[in-house]
Amino acid sequence: MNIRQLEYFLTVAERRSMTLAATILGIAQPTLTKTVRALELELGVKLFERMPRGVELTPYGQSLLRHAEAIKVQFGDAKNEIESLRGGKVGTVTIGAGPAWLRRLLPAAVAKAAAKNPSIRVRIEGGFDDALLRALRHGEVDLVVAELPASDAARDLRMQPLSTDRLGVCCRKDHELTGRRNLAAPELLKYPWAMPPETTRAHQRLKALFTAMDLPPPKAVVETDSLAFLLQMARFSDALTFTVSTTLKLPEAVDLVMLKVPELDAFRSAGIITRKDGWLSPAAEAIVEELVAICEREPTN
Missing domain, CATH: 3.40.190.10 (Periplasmic binding protein-like II)
Structure with missing residues (x-):
């Protein structure tokens, strides 16, 4: 097994197509097929299942994929060093x-x-x-x-x-909730929310805080990976968002404030x-x- 074989294997695994992988690698498809077949013979297992459209990794191929990705990264580190x-x-x-x-x-x-x-x-x-x-x-x-x-x-x-950063709920400074002390989490559910994608830790953390109180998590009317957009959405509407307190120091956060909601205070x-x-x-x-x-x-x- 050599680096070239692993590179060919990784390209096929990523593209799920011998034809497309050969084009990307700049080689003839028979050459790529022969190289992958030689790797399968060396390992004594089938790495890909040929499908009507392209190929799919077998369990053996999935196992090799994890190791091949690590080897590729380590080899790149070695070259750079x-x-x-x-x-x-x-x-x-x-x-x-x-x-x-x-x-x-x-x-x-x-x-x-x-x-x-x-x-x-x-x-x-x-x-x-x-x-x-x-x-x-x-x-x-x-x-x-x-x-x-x-x-x-x-x-x-x-x-x-x-x-170590504090996270909390923020909104525009003239929002009807500002100035109120010790807001309760249920009161926030009647407002729209702007949030980072659901897969992010901030979103998951907020969801977990509401779930722990036997409350439904807020439903985001906007999800985006742009922090600037989240802040502007809160600035120009009644939307609430959940973010790091130091975010309010940014120019995009002008006119935004952090609400006092003890149940939703969190740290990271x-x-x-x-x-x-x-x-x-x-x-x-x-x-x-x-x-x-x-x-x-x-x-x-």
């Missing part, structure tokens, strides 16, 4: 960042690191929770700054806590997430160093 050692370059870094980090502390850290290391090249990918971790595991980003996942769901990841731990056995370039290390220094001075985001 060798190139860095050989060239003595600070290098490049791709960072996955949650919405709050994109707008506050991460830009400051990148700016400071770039000022000290002008050869740094940085690419930023925004997103939420599981999408960011999936990109990290697939080697599409080098590190993630976001809410930290539960340890039992991240055994393959290394987590470095940087901040956020920080830097990397692959446990992954390699970080000097560029990544420089940004991590600046992030740590900034968060020591300002431990909320």
